[in-house]
Structure formats: structure tokens, C-alpha cells
Amino acid sequence: MHKLQFPHGITEEKFLSRYWQHKPLLFKQALPDFHCGLQPDELAGMACEAGIESRMVLEKHGATPWEARFGPFDDETFSRLPESHWTLLVQDVDKHLPQVAGLLEYFRFIPDWRLDDVMVSYAADQGSVGPHIDDYDVFLYQAKGRRRWKIHYQTVSEEDFIPGLDLRILPDFETEEEWLLEPGDMLYLPPNVAHWGIAEGECMTCSVGFRAPTLREMAAAWFESTIERHLPPQRYRDPALKPQASPGEIQPAALMAFKEELADCLNNLKQDNRWFGRFITEHKEHLHVEPREQPLGEEDFLNRFRQAAVIHRHGYTRLAFSRNDGDGQDSLYANGQHYTLPSESGDFLPVVTRYRELHFGYLQEWLTQPVYLSLLCRLYNDGHLEFGND
Numbered sequence: 263m264h265k266l267q268f269p270h271g272i273t274e275e276k277f278l279s280r281y282w283q284h285k286p287l288l289f290k291q292a293l294p295d296f297h298c299g300l301q302p303d304e305l306a307g308m309a310c311e312a313g314i315e316s317r318m319v320l321e322k323h324g325a326t327p328w329e330a331r332f333g334p335f336d337d338e339t340f341s342r343l344p345e346s347h348w349t350l351l352v353q354d355v356d357k358h359l360p361q362v363a364g365l366l367e368y369f370r371f372i373p374d375w376r377l378d379d380v381m382v383s384y385a386a387d388q389g390s391v392g393p394h395i396d397d398y399d400v401f402l403y404q405a406k407g408r409r410r411w412k413i414h415y416q417t418v419s420e421e422d423f424i425p426g427l428d429l430r431i432l433p434d435f436e437t438e439e440e441w442l443l444e445p446g447d448m449l450y451l452p453p454n455v456a457h458w459g460i461a462e463g464e465c466m467t468c469s470v471g472f473r474a475p476t477l478r479e480m481a482a483a484w485f486e487s488t489i490e491r492h493l494p495p496q497r498y499r500d501p502a503l504k505p506q507a508s509p510g511e512i513q514p515a516a517l518m519a520f521k522e523e524l525a526d527c528l529n530n531l532k533q534d535n536r537w538f539g540r541f542i543t544e545h546k547e548h549l550h551v552e553p554r555e556q557p558l559g560e561e562d563f564l565n566r567f568r569q570a571a572v573i574h575r576h577g578y579t580r581l582a583f584s585r586n587d588g589d590g591q592d593s594l595y596a597n598g599q600h601y602t603l604p605s606e607s608g609d610f611l612p613v614v615t616r617y618r619e620l621h622f623g624y625l626q627e628w629l630t631q632p633v634y635l636s637l638l639c640r641l642y643n644d645g646h647l648e649f650g651n652d
């Protein structure tokens with residue numbers, strides 16, 4: 263179930279070692295048993311909602327040769343669109359529609375925390391977002407209609423883009439390889455390979471996009487977490503200060519004392535590996551999960567769970583876990599928060615993070631133990647788990 267149909271002779275291991283982050287791969291009829299079911303009208307409806315990130319790209323008919331417009335849109339915008347050469351793109355559709363989240367099940371041989379979102383695009387005939395490169399790995403699943411994908415393998419740099427646009431369009435795109443994707447086909451593209459996908463007739467594409475933070479973002483997150491949690495609040499001190507002839511001078515000894523103090527602090531920092539789990543499970547700001555206004559006590563939670571039989575993960579919740587990551591404990595991460603468990607927690611964390619629906623019957627044994635009951639109850643009260651009738 264939910265197994266990607268790799269081309270002949272390719273396995274998950276071969277795909278990861280030969281193609282992932284290296285080169286494109288075409289999959290014919292990649293996802294048996296998957297039906298997206300999302301209709302163009304429904305996608306347009308989503309693009310009219312305020313909490314949903316959407317944009318449109320018009321070629322030729324817009325204010326510039328390539329015009330980007332940003333949602334939320336309204337009915338009037340849609341009624342004025344030309345017959346061809348435009349595309350509507352909606353981000354994070356997996357967070358809003360469970361049937362689209364189902365697409366992600368095929369990609370779980372890659373860690374969940376690497377995943378970003380499913381973007382769904384609808385294109386009128388000849389619609390495209392132009393020739394461009396992305397910073398992320400992406401699987402482009404052809405949900406409806408046909409799209410021709412062209413690839414330009416030569417390296418491109420920032421200076422190659424057309425200036426003054428909201429889009430990174432490459433003016434000099436030379437097609438070196440191309441494929442016509444039929445409904446059910448899929449194309450994997452590594453980061454930084456220039457591509458151009460043009461609709462032949464109207465079509466819909468689901469883009470499974472991955473997340474790759476920049477080194478700067480990671481360093482900033484590490485320092486912020488470290489400073490907040492582990493750096494003592496002391497100030498610069500100079501008990502050995504001597505009179506100086508030029509009051510304006512920063513003397514080498516003063517600078518040295520300052521550097522030593524900082525180095526001492528950094529050397530004595532407690533190593534904390536949990537910042538990564540918190541950082542990598544954080545969500546975009548508008549996908550915030552609200553804690554429950556009326557939290558339940560553990561006893562009441564247990565009774566509700568028993569009655570409901572099933573508890574669901576909130577659509578916006580990103581989960582990950584790590585084993586024995588510090589003081590003999592395991593950690594569960596949810597949207598930048600972390601929860602700890604004793605490290606003998608066995609299959610509990612793999613189960614809780616793998617399934618979007620958790621069944622009472624399956625968890626019953628664990629629920630008799632206070633640490634697990636308490637953790638599930640906290641996840642519920644923090645909004646990450648919900649009952650069907652909440």
C-alpha cells in the first residue's frame with residue numbers, strides 16, 4: 263500500500279543514491295490507487311480564502327511579460343482571466359485537505375521533517391510559471407490533463423534572471439530534454455535544475471516540495487535557542503581597568519578580555535541537540551496551531567478518547583522524534599515545541615509520528631501508563647490532536 267511505482271530496476275535505495283539531489287527521473291503511472299479528487303473549482307475556492315497562500319502567473323496577458331498576482335482572489339478576478347497562458351498555484355493544500363495529504367504517504371521513505379508541502383496548480387492551456395529553478399527537491403505529479411516538462415541542465419546563476427519581476431524567470435532557456443506527462447505520471451527534479459512545464463490543454467499538477475533551510479537560517483536558529491536557554495545573563499565586567507591616555511581608544515587588552523569572556527561562555531555551553539527538532543518542525547506563521555481554550559484533565563481525556571475510539575492529528579501539525587538525545591530521554595517535536603519521554607518508550611513515538619489517525623484500541627496498553635497518557639493529553643491540549651467532534 264502507498265508504494266511509489268519506481269521505473270524498472272529502481273528501488274528506494276537506488277533512487278536515493280543515484281537520483282535524489284542529483285538528477286531528474288520520470289515515473290510512469292507513479293502512484294497506484296491514488297486519486298487526488300480535487301476539482302479546479304475547489305482549488306479556485308481555496309485561492310479566495312484569506313488563510314491560504316495562493317498566487318497566479320499570467321504570461322503575455324498581464325502587466326508585464328510574466329505577471330505574478332498574489333491571493334486571496336475573488337470571483338471577479340477569475341471571470342476576467344484569458345482563455346490561455348495562466349496558472350493558479352495554491353500552497354499547503356495537504357494541510358487543508360486530507361485527501362491531498364494522502365499523497366504524502368508515498369514519500370515516507372524520505373523523513374517527514376524534510377517535507378514542506380503539496381502545492382497544487384491549475385493551468386489553462388499553455389499556462390506555465392515560466393522557465394525557472396527552485397532551491398528544493400520536488401516531485402511533480404500530473405493529476406489531470408497533460409503538461410510538457412522541458413529541462414535545461416546547464417548551471418544558471420542569479421544574474422541570469424529577468425530583472426524587475428516577482429518571479430525568477432530565465433530568459434535564455436535551452437531545452438536539452440523534454441517529457442510529456444500524462445495523468446498519473448510524475449517527474450522528480452533535484453534543486454537548481456532549470457525547468458519549464460507548459461500545459462497542453464488545461465491541467466492540474468501536484469508538487470510535493472521539500473524543505474531545505476539555508477545554513478544562515480540554521481545558524482540563526484541554533485544561536486537563538488542557545489542564547490535563550492543556556493547563556494548566563496551576566497554583563498561585561500572590567501575589574502582590572504587602568505587609566506588610559508586617549509579616552510577614545512579601544513585598547514587591545516579590552517577587546518581581548520571581551521573575546522575571552524565570550525569564548526568561556528561558548529565553551530561551557532551545555533550541548534543541546536533538541537534545537538534541531540524544534541527548528542525543523544516549525545511551521546509557517548499562518549499555519550499556527552492554537553492550544554485548546556478548555557484543556558482536559560488526563561482522566562477526562564482518557565474517557566473522551568475511549569468514547570471517540572480515534573484521535574486525529576491536526577492538519578497543520580508537523581511531528582518528528584529523536585531517541586536518547588541528551589539526558590537519557592527521547593523527544594517528540596511538534597511545530598517547534600518539544601516533549602520528553604523516558605528513553606525506553608519503545609514503539610510509542612514511531613507509532614504516534616507515523617499515523618495521522620491514532621486508535622484507542624491500539625494505544626490502550628500505553629494509556630495505562632501515566633507518562634504516555636500525560637503526553638497524549640498534552641498534545642491534545644496543545645491542539646496537535648483532535649477528536650472528530652471537536
Ligand SMILES: [Mn+2]
Pocket residue numbers: 394395396457
Ligand atoms: Mn519549479
